Amino acid sequence: MALYLYLHFPALQCDSITDPGQQALPLAVVDAQHSIIQLNAQAAAQGVQLQMGLATAAALCHNLQLIPYQPQQQQAVLRSIAQQLYQVSADIALDGPDGLYLRLCNMLQLYQGLAGYRAALMAALALLPYQYYYASAATPLAAKCLALQRLNLLTQDSIDTETALKRSPLSFTELEPDIQQQLQRLGIASLGRLLALSTTELARRFDNRLVSYLGRLRGEFFHALEYIRPEPGFSRYLELLYDISDMAVLSAPLSRLLQQLQQQLQRNNALCHQLTLRLYCRDSETQNYSVGSAQGEYRAANWLKLCQLQLENHRLTAPVYGLQLEATHFMPQQAQSDDLFAPQQGNVSALQLVSLLQARLGSNAVSGLSLQNQHLPEQASGRPLPLLQTKPLAGALLQRPAFILPQPRPLQEAVEISSGPERLCPDGWQLAAQRDYFIGRNGKGQWLWLYRTAQQQWFVHGLFS
Template sequence: MALFLYLHFPALQLDNLQHLAENSQHVAIALVDQQHQLLQLNKAALTAGLKLQMGLASAAALCPDLQLLPYQPEQQVKVLKSVAQQLYQLSADIALDPPSGLILRLDGMLQLYDGLQSYWQALNEQLAMLAYRYQYSCGATPYAAKCLAYQQANLITTDNASLLAAIKASPLKATELTEPQQQQMIRLGIHTLGQLLALPPAELARRFDSQLLSYLGRLRGDYYHALEYLQPDPGFSRYLELLYDISDSTVLAKPLAKLLLQLEQQLNRANCQCYQLLLTLFFRDSPQLQLSIGSAQGEYKATAWLQLCQLQLENLPLPEPVYGLQLDVNHFAGQQRSTGALFEQQDARMSALQLLSLLQARLGRSAVSGLTLQNQHLPEQASQRCLPLVKGQTSPSALVLRPAFLILKPEPLTEPVTISQGPERLCPDGWQLTGQRDYYIGRNQQGQWLWLFRNARQQWFVHGWFS
């Protein structure tokens, strides 16, 4: 027997906005549609006595401090897809029923979870982490499960008799019938689905249009109900609209942490990590701003990614307040657990790659580089910048009597010094005598140790200082 579960989220957009805003639980907030009617209410608004479909005048009289936000269907569908993606690891067949519903086919999952109750327990734990209000019910068909979920039946059972009895007792307002069809049924004395289903199909076909017969056929399971099941995204993409515009870039870390936690959950389920995030900031009048945050080692934990994001956000000037964030990850990679500290007495607090990621996030990628030796004799040509942590050629002589601070362009010697060691003759390529230098170590009157050289013209220069 086919079995479906319908999840109805009555205030998905509002719950998503409020979940991201701290200290807003006691503020009455409502979403209004284009007809200026209340479409979604938070708990504080319900406590104040507000009702769905109430007009603004009545709502203002009951709750003068009510905050109104516009209902955005496209934004709600994005949140709905996000919920479906997070539930995909627990249920293979998930279909969207915009703007506020999900249809899950269960008969293929019960054997995997060893029964309906075990499956529902795992699914309920995941739904509790999302912090969205929802109603649910099982049903033999998608329409039957939806009808029961809209009544908050909350039935989790495989008993077909119980589900059928609940369907027959359902009022017409919980169905997909239009308002004119419902009024027509009421005038005929039909108030429940049981009374409607008891009528002969031939009589219904004579009195009503084909849409009613099609709906009742799919409700009973007589007609095939085609569903377009969700396919998992190859990466991660979440959009988040803020309840309030944020003008301080450091405050963005709080809502961003919610997105990073969702990313961590998806990476954990897939046993993966990622090396780069793309964070997009949305403004009302200015072009959107994109930030690329990278990790040389690869991370999956939200805390590690949040630290890297905070370093870039700390000094980021915002052209205007931010009203939305989007976090994208295009590629996942398998997790690689480090075993370098297996036999060490103490684990390192931070690996070299993690330190590199922090420095790049703080200073910028171009400001962090490595150093490699070159086959040149002159000091200013003996080293070259390279990619960080790239191992180049080594030479023991490079560490012998060399200053800690080297001047890129040697400066003329303008003070008396006392020579203590030298000379050491260095020449450029080809051993050109005109370019030779005789290096010495000397000390000035202030006690500083200098690295000096004398050229072929008997001119003295300072090339560095010893620490």
């Protein structure tokens, strides 16, 4: 038996806009005709209603925040909801601008019945900050008609569904306004009276639009749905209620995006190493930031700390009105087993510490240190990636100081030579470029790395630790 569920989100754009100050201001979305088409609970509590004019709404609520309707943004939010619900239900189709079709008949066995599916779906929807209403039926159009009435009906009982459909006003159907007017002139105001009429009689008096809709509503005609496919990675956009000029205030909306990322990573049992944060600025270019984690992370709190450390080093050139967070590559989580006899470690691992330093100081400011198989002191050490394991070099290279001076300085004190000389020639074997290196100790007890030129001039090139 076919079973479909329709999810209706009546205030999708309104619910997707976040208030950085978390003050829960009254908010409404207006269309091109300056009519209110969406509002939040704070606006409704002050008497604002749908389809109300701006003058009346402003008189009822003096601090009402108005947002123009943006269909592309709402479609993107609807698509992101479908992607988040994909882990619960496999067959999901978009019904823009504010609805989703879910086919349930092939999911009930997985959840051991409708009750198990309901629990899993409601748990997933509870994590989303959107108002929603739902209804189920044997056909997609019947489920949509009931969901638009906000019945919240989820059942496999066809009798309950048919009873609710017969009571449905025509205004909740997808019939064009001119057809509804014609039917109302004939005294037909509900689906029950319409479905009671003969299809042949309706086809004779009305065009094929009415017959096609009723056929798809009953399930007599095929209703094609285009089901989505899971998108790789993560991408979410968040509109701000008002512009922000302070980097510190961005933590609240950014935390909301990171919570959504954590939920997706937990569902996939994965983690990511790199995030891209885009700040959309008013009358200015978009600012892009790349935030990395050497160890890989899925927790929102840890990603927020890395983002905050990097944002502290930058200033906003213009107010920010929107944020977008992207993660293109996920990696499976690896189970970590600690050695029972290993010494107790701190709360922050070595890789996490590297990530924190890179976020605060920059990626180029944090590196490791390794010895190279080069006889020249300027080339004897390298700066590999942090915590990269390198093979130790034995022999004369170990007799090098831990600290090499940026520029050799003239020797201006008495030293006691301990070992040497070791002749190095940076420029071939030319006599003028040769250097004879010694290890000496000055009066303060410091061990110095010295060299003498062919002109008998002495310089300090490094210090031993």
